[in-house]
Amino acid sequence: MSLYEEIKEKVIANLTNAAKTAQNAGDLTFENLPNFVLEEPREKQHGDLATNLAMVLTKQARKSPREIAGILLKHFQTEGTWIQSHEIAGPGFINFKLDPTWLTGVIPQILNQGEDYGKVNLGQGQKVQVEFVSANPTGLLHMGNARGAALGDSLASLLTAAGYEVSREFYINDAGNQIHNFALSLEARYLQQLGQDVPFPEGGYHGEDLIDTVKGLIAKVGDKYLNIEVELRREFLVRYALEEKLINIRQTLADMGVHYDVWFSEQSLHDSGAVKKAMEDMEKQGYIYEKEGALWLKSTLFGDEKDEVVVRSNGTPTYFAADIAYHRNKFERGFDRVINIWGADHHGHVARMKGAMSALGYNPDNLQIILMQLVRLIQDGEVVRMSKRSGQYITLRELMEEVGKDAARFFFIMRDPDSTVEFDLDLAKAESSDNPVYYVQYAYARLCSILRQAEESGYSYSGIPTKEELALLNSTEEQELLKKMADLPGEIATAARLMEPHRLARYVLDLAALFHSFYNSQRVLVDEEDLRKVRLALVCSTKQVLANVLAILGVTAPERM
Known part of the structure; x- marks a missing residue:
């Protein structure tokens, strides 16, 4: 727990004690203390912390909020809270101002904990699986897959930092109708490359990469599979192409900094x-019935408009049937929580999958699904049109070659997954403060530059500064920077609880802005030794915090730019 979180917990405890003491003294009447909040006011002039306790007690206490606030403060103990002053504001808020010297404890905490600073034990070792991307291995990864990769990997890292035991998983869709269409597409391309005039199958995969795949195969085996049984030819083509596509998918994701613990085959x-x-x-439990030779799931029980086929009349299970078995398998492996990241077009699948898990005896709340909205690629102010079916789309590999891995990840993580992302290629390549990833990385490189200059000048900055030295960090810029760094453990806990890694992207942007403000207003390598030493400690701490957050986001922290 961070020093700031400890202070907040102490204030909450003392507010609770004040209310109960007032109750015992007969100054306040209430049956149960209602839930209340203690948070930072939006306006800095209102103090460091504010609570609505007096306002939520009004109904039970039958007094005005301001009167209740006065009673609470009468019984409130400030000892051990770092509270310097308090006041009643507006309709009945209680605002607290902290003694700024509390911030002197932040730097020692960061320097002592190093890479572990910011980590919390929210999860207490619970086993969590995060499944993401899981693209059909029938083509190359595209922009939508890129967003899922950045979101899923950063979420997994965030949950790890919050004390969960996390496993990353990729579900390989190597069975079903898409593989049948894949086989037909490969066969057509293979025969066409060998000079045969054959039509391309309806519903086939038009990507140019399939032509490259069969050209590579022909270079190895020629027309070896031209005059063999059709089913054998298709089976070989699929086996060869799946292996090639999966190698490509693995390598592309690895180059984006994404590494999976498990690659799970649908087959x-x-x-x-x-x-x-x-x-x-499920049939034994009465959730499946037969109609017209097919098996149907009673998914209307889970909110669907109609029941869903799980086994076709020809005896072939649908993709939904395999997906039910897959999610059951996840829980059978002992995961406490299962998190899926899906495209927004799968929204109709959410309720029925949760319902299926409930039918199989699992708590549906332990299956959490994050839906991602679409990605629009912008270049020269215009939307770049994409269509995977037609083969006209920007691949993840092309995106990384264009803007780099770091920009690709950061731009996708910055936004709430429920928001459509407009990925501006020109901005992502810009070396300016308008480019958010450049802005953050430049802050880190600038921190490293200051430390190099100090070393070259023979200035020592090792060890933990004394309280007297830390008290020298009293400028507004220094105080704001310290406060932001003190917030990190709480930010990680909140982001993990809400499963929102984009909060950390916002945090790191704010931290970079505060550092740039400090850099522009205060010199670090001053002549006065004590001040220089403590400002170098501030630089080291800021560098560590930036590195810790960028590591969670999977973005490089460059020492030079």
Whole structure:
């Protein structure tokens, strides 16, 4: 827990004690102390912390909020809270101003904890699985996959920093109708490259990469598979292409800084009988019925407008059936929470999947699904049109080659997943303060530059400054910077609780802005030794905090730019 969080907890405890003391003294009447908040006021002039306790007590106490606030302050103990002063404001808020010397404890905490600073134990070791990207291995990764990769990987890192035991997983869709269409597409391209005039299948995959795949195959084996049984030819083509596509997917994601703990095959669920077993168990529970030769799930029980087919009349399980078995498998592996990141077009699938888990005996609340909105690519002020089916789309590899891994990740993490992202290619490449990732990385490089200059000048900045030295950090810029760094553990806890890594992108932008403000107003390498030493400690601390947050976001912290 950070020093700031400790202070807040102490103030909350003392407010609670003040209310109960007032109750025992007969000054206030209430049955149960209602929930109240203690937070930072929006306006700095209102103090460091504010509470609405007096206002939420009004109904029970039958007094005005300002009168209640006065009673609470009469019984409030400030000892051990760092509170310097307090006042009643507006309709009945209680504002607190902290003794600024509390900030002297922030630097020692950061320097002592190093890479661990900011980490919290919110999860207490709970096992969490985050499944993300899981793109069909029938083509190259695209912009939508890029957003899922950045979001999923940073969320997994955030939850790890918050004390969860996290596993990253990629679900390989290597079975079902898409693989059948993949086989037909590959076969058509193979035969066309060997000079045969064959039509391209309806619903096939038009990506140019499939032509490259069969050209590579022909370079190795020629027309070896031209005159063999059709099914054998398709089976080989799919096996060869899947291996190639998965290698490409793995490498592309690795180059983006994304590494998975598990690559899970959909086909393995069919081979093991898990899909069949899940359907049988749900049928026994009365959730599946037969109609027109097919098996249907009573998904209307879970909020669907109509029931869903899980096994077709020809005996082939649908993708939904495999997905049910897959999610059951996740819980069978002992995960306390399962988190999926899906495209917004899967919104209709959420309720039925949660319902299916409930039907199989699992708590549906332990399955959490984050839906991502679309990505629009902007270049020269115009939207770049993309269509995966037609082969006209920007691949993740092309995006990284254009703007780099760091910009690709940061631009996608910056926004709430429920918001459409407009990815501005020109801005992502700009070396200016308008480019958010450049702005943050430049702050880190500038911090490193200051420390290099200090070393070259023979200035020592090792060790923890004394309280007297730390008290010299009394400018507004220094105080704001210290306060922001003190916020980090609380920010990580909140972001993890809400599953919102974009909060950390905002945090690191704010921290960079505060550092740039400090840099522009205060010299670090001053002649006065004590002041120089403590400002160098501030620089070291800021550098550490920036590095810690950028590591969670998967963005490089460059020492030179």
